[in-house]
Amino acid sequence: xxxxxxxxINNRFIFLAxxxxxxxxxxxxxxxxxxxxxxxxxxxxxxxxxxPEFLIQPFAFTLPYVELIFGTLLILxxxxxxxAIILGLMNLAFxxxxxxxxxxxxxxxxxxxxxxxxxxxxxxxxxxVRDLILMIPILYLIFTKIRFFTLDKYLLK
Amino acid sequence: MSDQRLTKAERKALRKQEKEQxxxxxxxxxxxxxxxxxxxxxxxxxxxxxxxxxxxxxxxxAVADVNDPIxxxxxxxxxxxxxxxxxxxxxxxxxxxxxxxASSFSEDEVALIFNDYPLIxxxxxxxxxxxxxxxxxxxxxxxxxxxxxxxDQDTWKNMDDPREKMVSYARAFDLDEESFRAxxxxxxxxxxxxxxxxxxxxxxxxxxxxxFINRTRIVGAxxxxxxxxIINEALGK
Numbered sequence: 001x002x003x004x005x006x007x008x009i010n011n012r013f014i015f016l017a018x019x020x021x022x023x024x025x026x027x028x029x030x031x032x033x034x035x036x037x038x039x040x041x042x043x044x045x046x047x048x049x050x051x052p053e054f055l056i057q058p059f060a061f062t063l064p065y066v067e068l069i070f071g072t073l074l075i076l077x078x079x080x081x082x083x084a085i086i087l088g089l090m091n092l093a094f095x096x097x098x099x100x101x102x103x104x105x106x107x108x109x110x111x112x113x114x115x116x117x118x119x120x121x122x123x124x125x126x127x128x129v130r131d132l133i134l135m136i137p138i139l140y141l142i143f144t145k146i147r148f149f150t151l152d153k154y155l156l157k
Numbered sequence: 158m159s160d161q162r163l164t165k166a167e168r169k170a171l172r173k174q175e176k177e178q179x180x181x182x183x184x185x186x187x188x189x190x191x192x193x194x195x196x197x198x199x200x201x202x203x204x205x206x207x208x209x210x211x212x213x214x215x216x217x218x219a220v221a222d223v224n225d226p227i228x229x230x231x232x233x234x235x236x237x238x239x240x241x242x243x244x245x246x247x248x249x250x251x252x253x254x255x256x257x258x259a260s261s262f263s264e265d266e267v268a269l270i271f272n273d274y275p276l277i278x279x280x281x282x283x284x285x286x287x288x289x290x291x292x293x294x295x296x297x298x299x300x301x302x303x304x305x306x307x308x309d310q311d312t313w314k315n316m317d318d319p320r321e322k323m324v325s326y327a328r329a330f331d332l333d334e335e336s337f338r339a340x341x342x343x344x345x346x347x348x349x350x351x352x353x354x355x356x357x358x359x360x361x362x363x364x365x366x367x368x369f370i371n372r373t374r375i376v377g378a379x380x381x382x383x384x385x386x387i388i389n390e391a392l393g394k
Contacts, residue, residue, distance in 0.1 A: 040367075042376070
């Protein structure tokens with residue numbers, strides 16, 4: 001049992017699948033937010049009532065680019081560990097933001113996870129569960145030593 | 158210590174050490190240049206995405222048509238274009254604050270243009286209200302009807318069929334009731350409303366209300382003071 005589990009997590013294709021899944025998700029999320037008018041995303045950030053007013057606009061402008069850049073780097077296999085740490089911290093921040101909104105009884109129209117273009121209509125609790133599940137491949141990418149099909153390998157040759 | 162005094166084994170070990178050091182320096186140099194390349198690539202990539210996104214955006218002044226109800230001079234220095242849904246509560250608040258802000262400026266300074274953007278899937282009565290607004294516009298009473306529809310939103314939006322309510326508003330404004338009713342039944346301004354929706358889609362409006370004060374986009378209901386501040390900035394005051 002433990003042997004097959006070890007074999008599973010040491011499978012290089014699992015590593016590749018996790019990278020493509022996590023990276024792809026953040027690239028998609030970043031792109032839809034970039035395509036959405038910034039003012040609409042600002043309204044979505046404001047609804048969390050978490051950030052001071054002067055930070056809302058720079059945050060709303062920067063976040064989609066950070067998602068896009070580190071998602072792309074993860075797909076390409078450049079700085080895999082760093083990318084996974086950054087995306088993991090972002091995911092953790094989303095979980096904290098959603099939890100505090102739930103605790104304070106703030107009714108979110110939509111989490112804004114995928115901008116306005118993809119409104120899934122999940123409750124805050126459902127989004128927290130989704131984000132917690134997403135933490136599994138992210139943690140795997142942080143701790144794994146496998147480097148398969150990464151651009152890093154070729155750049156260091 | 159000179160190289161000559163070393164034994165053969167020591168010289169070999171020294172050469173090996175030097176080789177290893179060279180390799181370490183080479184690897185760290187390679188790593189440095191790799192990191193520099195990636196950082197440069199990140200900035201270049203972000204800049205390209207930003208520019209593509211910037212160029213892809215439609216300009217409201219190029220997209221907007223001239224058939225919509227207007228309050229103020231078409232040549233006003235500041236043109237406020239509303240994309241609004243009569244059934245949405247935030248649009249009601251925004252209509253009040255924008256209306257109040259615009260009224261504190263002269264008609265040559267600020268013009269307000271209304272575009273119908275009914276989110277029909279979410280607000281099934283909004284289309285009927287949009288039709289009522291356009292039919293009142295035909296008889297020169299758009300803004301009176303606009304204000305009444307918004308103020309009375311809670312009443313008509315809970316009705317099965319708000320048409321009679323719209324007709325009663327028309328009656329209160331001394332509109333020709335028969336013509337107004339016919340206009341609603343024929344859906345005379347359906348195309349105009351659809352054109353407004355198409356405009357909104359081209360401007361990538363996903364949320365109502367969306368206002369454009371000249372080219373500045375505002376989403377949601379904002380306080381009167383904030384709207385006035387943006388107008389003043391646009392007027393160069």
